[in-house]
Amino acid sequence: MTPPAILPDALVLLDYVGIGVFAVSGALLAAEKKQTLVTFIFFAVITGVGGGTVRDLLIGAPVFWVGTNSTLLICIGAALGVWFLSRRAIAERALLWFDAVGMAAYATYGASKALTYGVAPVPAFAMGVMTACVGGIIRDVLAGEPSILMRPELYVTAAALASGLFVGLTMVGAAPGLAALVAGLAGFSLRGAAIARGLSLPAYDR
Amino acid sequence: MTPPAILPDALVLLDYVGIGVFAVSGALLAAEKKQTLVTFIFFAVITGVGGGTVRDLLIGAPVFWVGTNSTLLICIGAALGVWFLSRRAIAERALLWFDAVGMAAYATYGASKALTYGVAPVPAFAMGVMTACVGGIIRDVLAGEPSILMRPELYVTAAALASGLFVGLTMVGAAPGLAALVAGLAGFSLRGAAIARGLSLPAYDR
Amino acid sequence: MTPPAILPDALVLLDYVGIGVFAVSGALLAAEKKQTLVTFIFFAVITGVGGGTVRDLLIGAPVFWVGTNSTLLICIGAALGVWFLSRRAIAERALLWFDAVGMAAYATYGASKALTYGVAPVPAFAMGVMTACVGGIIRDVLAGEPSILMRPELYVTAAALASGLFVGLTMVGAAPGLAALVAGLAGFSLRGAAIARGLSLPAYDR
Numbered sequence: 001m002t003p004p005a006i007l008p009d010a011l012v013l014l015d016y017v018g019i020g021v022f023a024v025s026g027a028l029l030a031a032e033k034k035q036t037l038v039t040f041i042f043f044a045v046i047t048g049v050g051g052g053t054v055r056d057l058l059i060g061a062p063v064f065w066v067g068t069n070s071t072l073l074i075c076i077g078a079a080l081g082v083w084f085l086s087r088r089a090i091a092e093r094a095l096l097w098f099d100a101v102g103m104a105a106y107a108t109y110g111a112s113k114a115l116t117y118g119v120a121p122v123p124a125f126a127m128g129v130m131t132a133c134v135g136g137i138i139r140d141v142l143a144g145e146p147s148i149l150m151r152p153e154l155y156v157t158a159a160a161l162a163s164g165l166f167v168g169l170t171m172v173g174a175a176p177g178l179a180a181l182v183a184g185l186a187g188f189s190l191r192g193a194a195i196a197r198g199l200s201l202p203a204y205d206r
Numbered sequence: 207m208t209p210p211a212i213l214p215d216a217l218v219l220l221d222y223v224g225i226g227v228f229a230v231s232g233a234l235l236a237a238e239k240k241q242t243l244v245t246f247i248f249f250a251v252i253t254g255v256g257g258g259t260v261r262d263l264l265i266g267a268p269v270f271w272v273g274t275n276s277t278l279l280i281c282i283g284a285a286l287g288v289w290f291l292s293r294r295a296i297a298e299r300a301l302l303w304f305d306a307v308g309m310a311a312y313a314t315y316g317a318s319k320a321l322t323y324g325v326a327p328v329p330a331f332a333m334g335v336m337t338a339c340v341g342g343i344i345r346d347v348l349a350g351e352p353s354i355l356m357r358p359e360l361y362v363t364a365a366a367l368a369s370g371l372f373v374g375l376t377m378v379g380a381a382p383g384l385a386a387l388v389a390g391l392a393g394f395s396l397r398g399a400a401i402a403r404g405l406s407l408p409a410y411d412r
Numbered sequence: 413m414t415p416p417a418i419l420p421d422a423l424v425l426l427d428y429v430g431i432g433v434f435a436v437s438g439a440l441l442a443a444e445k446k447q448t449l450v451t452f453i454f455f456a457v458i459t460g461v462g463g464g465t466v467r468d469l470l471i472g473a474p475v476f477w478v479g480t481n482s483t484l485l486i487c488i489g490a491a492l493g494v495w496f497l498s499r500r501a502i503a504e505r506a507l508l509w510f511d512a513v514g515m516a517a518y519a520t521y522g523a524s525k526a527l528t529y530g531v532a533p534v535p536a537f538a539m540g541v542m543t544a545c546v547g548g549i550i551r552d553v554l555a556g557e558p559s560i561l562m563r564p565e566l567y568v569t570a571a572a573l574a575s576g577l578f579v580g581l582t583m584v585g586a587a588p589g590l591a592a593l594v595a596g597l598a599g600f601s602l603r604g605a606a607i608a609r610g611l612s613l614p615a616y617d618r
Binding site: 347366 | 442443445446447448450451452454457465469475477478479481483484485495553554555556
């Protein structure tokens with residue numbers, strides 16, 4: 001792998017948004033399952049950093065949360081917040097929308113980080129999708145829930161749109177900031193349409 | 207880890223066979239579960255590259271599909287093929303035999319790659335087994351299926367035979383090509399016997 | 413990551429205790445599920461080395477069992493032992509206590525290894541918890557069992573106490589040997605109290 005080139009600051013911000021929002025969604029699943037505070041924290045950490053961790057291992061980057069205290073503290077704070085505030089205080093509907101922001105942000109950031117490490121375009125696209133989806137998939141497997149992978153709603157697809165647009169626009173020479181804006185908005189819009197109108201993909205039926 | 211020495215070309219071919227055959231098996235499970243095209247692709251990728259990815263992370267090699275576009279495109283192509291061709295067009299029986307080829311090829315190739323990275327014999331043997339089995343195990347866990355690990359049929363055992371023979375023959379000085387041929391054929395034959403005659407291991411019963 | 417500094421010999425011993433005890437617990441789950449000898453070995457290996465493997469990947473250390481034959485042989489030996497000795501020969505109660513020793517040893521050792529690789533305190537604490545818990549979690553997911561994560565008993569909490577105490581005491585300048593002794597004993601005592609008196613954490617109930 002070549003060493004990292006430029007990681008645009010705006011994209012680093014996307015990373016923090018993804019961590020916080022996904023950590024909250026992990027803790028909320030623990031709440032739904034009536035778990036202990038320790039499980040809240042475990043789920044918040046796994047959901048918050050899981051996707052980015054797998055990405056960093058695959059592209060040969062130092063795992064992003066190992067050299068700093070703040071990332072895990074954000075996740076632990078999110079778990080404590082969900083534990084101490086009543087769950088009903090966080091409207092589920094609002095969470096779905098926050099999660100859509102996190103997904104679009106993470107898919108774009110993941111693809112961007114992979115490209116800066118010299119990863120080829122198709123695997124860089126896959127890294128964006130995984131950054132956005134793998135944390136939630138691990139969370140669901142541990143909780144014994146059917147994962148987002150097995151549901152027809154547009155979630156992985158929206159992540160693929162964001163990641164694919166970012167890689168494609170970068171390939172044709174677009175500025176990273178512009179590519180991130182377009183890609184993130186497109187992924188968020190598609191996910192938003194799926195939430196608002198219940199869009200879903202056709203299932204295999206032969 | 208020492209840097210890689212010789213990776214015989216014939217063994218690299220084994221790798222492509224393993225990827226394609228396992229990707230098809232991942233997509234077929236998605237078809238059985240009546241999933242969407244996105245899930246077909248996700249399962250094809252995970253099953254096709256999962257075992258080799260874990261092997262590369264453990265032995266400290268660059269993950270084999272990150273620097274190239276072709277590996278993921280093979281997996282995506284396999285998923286599209288299964289989606290657009292009717293499932294009945296691919297005889298299940300034929301798939302079982304293709305999968306046996308993939309398993310024997312991957313077990314041999316995985317052990318070989320580990321040895322060329324200077325891994326000790328026992329873990330190199332384990333790498334062969336994992337390369338052949340871990341992709342399918344992850345696929346089954348994500349799909350909520352009982353994994354091959356929990357079934358008595360000779361699958362992991364056949365992978366262990368191929369991987370163990372390759373490591374053993376190499377230790378006593380056999381040429382890599384010959385060792386791969388003997389090991390791959392032995393693993394394939396044992397798996398074939400299990401398919402044809404329903405051989406299985408005795409379960410613990412005390 | 414900075415290269416490893418001092419890994420106290422006493423802590424390396426803790427590692428072997430953890431491997432052996434956890435490998436036995438993996439094989440015992442395979443026995444309970446009436447599996448074959450191959451599954452016994454697979455479960456013993458995954459439970460014995462799983463947590464430490466994830467830790468090493470995350471901190472950028474060479475995976476600890478890849479360069480040597482002995483670690484996997486210990487796990488395989490543990491699986492054979494459980495297979496050939498009647499299960500009733502190993503009192504379940506005794507196993508719970510052995511497992512408590514392994515958990516406290518692994519949590520302390522995992523945090524220590526992370527600190528010697530220059531990992532920041534909060535993630536080093538998380539590495540200790542993961543080293544102690546992740547092998548068992550993977551084992552339970554593969555077996556289709558509810559994992560320790562989803563049960564209210566004090567297990568992850570005891571690992572967190574051991575790991576947190578070790579990191580905290582090291583931060584304030586305690587000698588590694590003393591810090592390991594205090595941390596390991598505290599974690600073991602808390603887990604022991606949970607086993608003896610059925611202590612558990614309150615679950616979320618709103």
